[in-house]
Amino acid sequence: MTSRTPATAPETIPVPGRQPHPATATNGSDPSGRPDKPARTDQTPQITVDRHLTAAERHASLAADMRAGLTSHPRELPPKWFYDATGSLLFDRITRLPEYYPTRREHAVLTAHAAEIAAVCPAGTLIELGSGTSEKTRLLLDALRATGVLRRFVPFDVDEETLLQAGQDILRAYPGISVHAVVGDFERHLGLLPGARPAADTGAAAGAGAAGAAGADGGHGEGRGDRRLVAFLGGTIGNLRPAARGAFLRALSDQFADGDALLLGADLVKDPRRLVAAYDDSAGVTAAFNRNVLSVINRELGADFDLRGFAHVAAWDAENSWIEMRLRSVREQEVGVRALDLVARFDADEQMRTEISAKFTLDSIAAELAAAGLSVSHQWTDPDGDFALTLAVPS
Ligand SMILES: C[S@@+](CC[C@H](N)C(=O)[O-])C[C@H]1O[C@@H](n2cnc3c(N)ncnc32)[C@H](O)[C@@H]1O
Numbered sequence: 001m002t003s004r005t006p007a008t009a010p011e012t013i014p015v016p017g018r019q020p021h022p023a024t025a026t027n028g029s030d031p032s033g034r035p036d037k038p039a040r041t042d043q044t045p046q047i048t049v050d051r052h053l054t055a056a057e058r059h060a061s062l063a064a065d066m067r068a069g070l071t072s073h074p075r076e077l078p079p080k081w082f083y084d085a086t087g088s089l090l091f092d093r094i095t096r097l098p099e100y101y102p103t104r105r106e107h108a109v110l111t112a113h114a115a116e117i118a119a120v121c122p123a124g125t126l127i128e129l130g131s132g133t134s135e136k137t138r139l140l141l142d143a144l145r146a147t148g149v150l151r152r153f154v155p156f157d158v159d160e161e162t163l164l165q166a167g168q169d170i171l172r173a174y175p176g177i178s179v180h181a182v183v184g185d186f187e188r189h190l191g192l193l194p195g196a197r198p199a200a201d202t203g204a205a206a207g208a209g210a211a212g213a214a215g216a217d218g219g220h221g222e223g224r225g226d227r228r229l230v231a232f233l234g235g236t237i238g239n240l241r242p243a244a245r246g247a248f249l250r251a252l253s254d255q256f257a258d259g260d261a262l263l264l265g266a267d268l269v270k271d272p273r274r275l276v277a278a279y280d281d282s283a284g285v286t287a288a289f290n291r292n293v294l295s296v297i298n299r300e301l302g303a304d305f306d307l308r309g310f311a312h313v314a315a316w317d318a319e320n321s322w323i324e325m326r327l328r329s330v331r332e333q334e335v336g337v338r339a340l341d342l343v344a345r346f347d348a349d350e351q352m353r354t355e356i357s358a359k360f361t362l363d364s365i366a367a368e369l370a371a372a373g374l375s376v377s378h379q380w381t382d383p384d385g386d387f388a389l390t391l392a393v394p395s
Contacts (some may be wrong), residue, residue: 010048010049010050011048011049011050011051012046012047012048012049013046013047013048013049013164013167013168013181014045014046015045015046015047015168015171015172045171047164047167047168047171047178047179047180047181048178048179048180048181049164049167049180049181049182049183050180050181050182050183050184050192050194051160051183051184052182052183052184052185052188052189052192053158053160053183053184053185053189059300059339061185062081062296062297062300062301063301063339063340065077065078065081066081066297066301066337066340067340067342069352070337070340070342070344071342071344074350074351074352074353075344075350075352075353076352076353076354077293077352077353077354079239079293079325079354079355079356080158080185080239081293081296081297082289082290082292082293082296082354082355083132083157083158083159083162084159084161084292084295084296084299085159085161085162086292086295087159087289087292087293087296088132088133088159088161088162089162090285090288090289090292091132091289092132092133093285094281094285094286094289097281097283097285097286098281099277099278099280099281099282100278100281100286101274101278101386101387102234102235102267102278102386102387103136103234105382105384105386105387106136106233106234106235106265106382106387106389107136107139108382108383109265109380109381109382109387109388109389110136110139110140110389111139112380113378113380113389114139114140114142114143115143115146116378117140117143117229117263117378117389117391118140118143118144118146118147119147120261120377120378120391121227121229121259121260121261121263121391122144122147122149122227123144123149123150123226123227123228123229123260123261124149124150124151124152124226124227124228125150125151125152125153125154125194125195125226125227125228125229126140126141126144126150126152126153126154126228126229126231127154127156127193127194127195127228127229127230127231128153128154128155128156128230128231128232128233129156129186129230129231129232129236130156130157130158130186130232130233130234130236131155131156131157131163131166132157132159132162132166132234133162133165133166134155134166134167134169134170136233136234137153137155137170137231137233138170138173140229140231140263141153141170141174141177144229145174145177149227150177151176151177151178151226152177152178152179152180152194152226153167153170153174153177153178153179153180154179154180154181154182154193154194154195155167155170155179155181155182156181156182156184156186156189156193157182157183157184158183158184158185158186160183163181163182163183164181167179167181180194182194186248187240187244187247187248190248190251190252190255191251191255193228193230193255195226195228227259227260228256228257228260228261229260229261229263230252230260230261230262230263231263231265232262232263232264232265233263233265234265235265235266235267235357235387236265237264237265237266237358238266238267238322238356238357238358238359238360239355239356239357239358240358241356242358242368245358245368246368246371246372249262249368249369249371249372249374250372250373252372252374253372253373253374253394254373256374256393256394257394258394260393260394261377261391261392261393262369262374262390262391262392262393263389263390263391264365264369264389264390264391264392265387265388265389266360266365266387266388266390267357267359267360267386267387267388268359268360268361268362268381268385268386268387268388269321269359269360269361270359270386272316272318275316275323275359276314276315276316276323278323279314279323279325279357280312280314284312286312286314286325287311287312290312290325290327290354290355291307291310291312291327293327293354294307294310294327295307297337300339301337301338301339301340302337302338302339303335303336303337303338303339304335304336305335306333306335308330309329309330309331309333310327310328310329310330310352311327311328311330312325312326312327312328313325313326313327313328313351314326317356320356320358321358321359321360321364322356322357322358322359323355323356323357323359324353324355324356324357325353325354325355325356325357326351326352326353326354327351327352327354328349328350328351328352329346329347329348329349329350329351329352330348330349331348332345332346332347332348333345333346334346360388362379362381362388362390365379365388365390366379366390369390369392370395373394373395374392374393374394374395375392375393375394375395376390376391376392377391377392377393378390378391379391
């Protein structure tokens with residue numbers, strides 16, 4: 001995963017073989033300099049890309065997180081580092097596993113209610129945080145397009161490769177809708193969402209929005225004044241600890257204008273046996289996903305983790321109402337991390353936490369939103385009550 005432009009610098013990526021998109025195919029130069037790209041012509045529709053996480057920033061952030069995580073007791077690695085191209089591919093396979101019900105359930109809720117969501121919030125801009133492959137998002141795009149107001153899709157993810165592929169696929173599938181992709185960390189770069197109003201208008205605070213709302217339109221001047229629907233699907237909110245969730249929701253709420261809305265997908269508390277099975281499938285795909293973080297550290301920080309030396313663990317923590325994924329060291333071992341000049345010594349059976357996935361109730365979702373200045377406008381679940389979608393607006 002590489003970035004070639006400084007943070008926040010917009011870049012346009014050509015998608016070959018289609019007619020120009022009026023909103024984006026206006027600039028005759030290709031600023032990316034990528035040797036393997038098709039020649040840029042004014043006949044080529046574009047996606048615009050904002051990179052808030054350049055290769056250097058990604059490296060620095062990964063190094064800082066891994067130094068903190070590998071030297072803490074117990075050890076803990078942030079889940080965002082699962083997601084390089086391989087991690088995203090493995091997650092995509094997880095979503096199709098029989099044990100992993102959340103994606104199917106969320107898909108069912110979206111199928112049943114996308115038209116209602118679009119009627120309540122007929123947004124000109126659909127932003128998707130932690131967008132991944134944006135597959136379920138097509139249900140929202142279809143419903144919003146049918147209102148006749150949608151003109152822009154803004155996928156936002158830490159995994160650039162998957163983000164750009166998904167963005168190009170959406171651009172092809174939705175003629176007339178522009179795609180403005182953002183490579184960033186939603187815990188750090190929310191203040192740079194396209195279409196955000198300047199801090200002076202919103203009273204935007206620090207925290208995750210501390211990157212500042214200045215230049216929040218990506219320098220394009222497009223979309224200002226658009227009504228925005230921010231989708232945060234897949235239960236990804238549950239990967240944040242309670243304090244981080246609060247800061248994230250507050251940063252989002254601080255930059256909302258009247259008419260903007262958050263569509264939040266959250267997994268609900270249920271029988272722990274179903275929960276654990278969803279994170280410990282019989283085919284071992286979640287185990288491979290869990291170990292992928294070690295591959296990322298090996299490749300990007302010159303570590304020598306032996307992936308066979310770590311076993312996948314999934315456990316339900318009733319007190320905190322979350323699933324924990326961990327990696328258990330199957331023997332006493334030492335792991336060197338060259339870029340950190342660090343040697344991590346693991347005891348046999350020592351467990352390192354790699355992800356939490358919090359499970360909610362409808363009331364706990366509403367309470368966390370209220371604490372961040374957002375009120376529930378609508379809440380839906382699938383018929384079995386497994387997964388919830390909540391539409392929330394500024395209080
Ligand atoms: C659980 S997956 C959900 C993907 C998709 N939204 C879905 O519903 O299937 C989490 C997604 O969020 C992205 N992600 C995780 N942490 C992130 C962060 N801090 N900033 C931006 N994206 C992040 C991952 O790359 C991944 O695509």
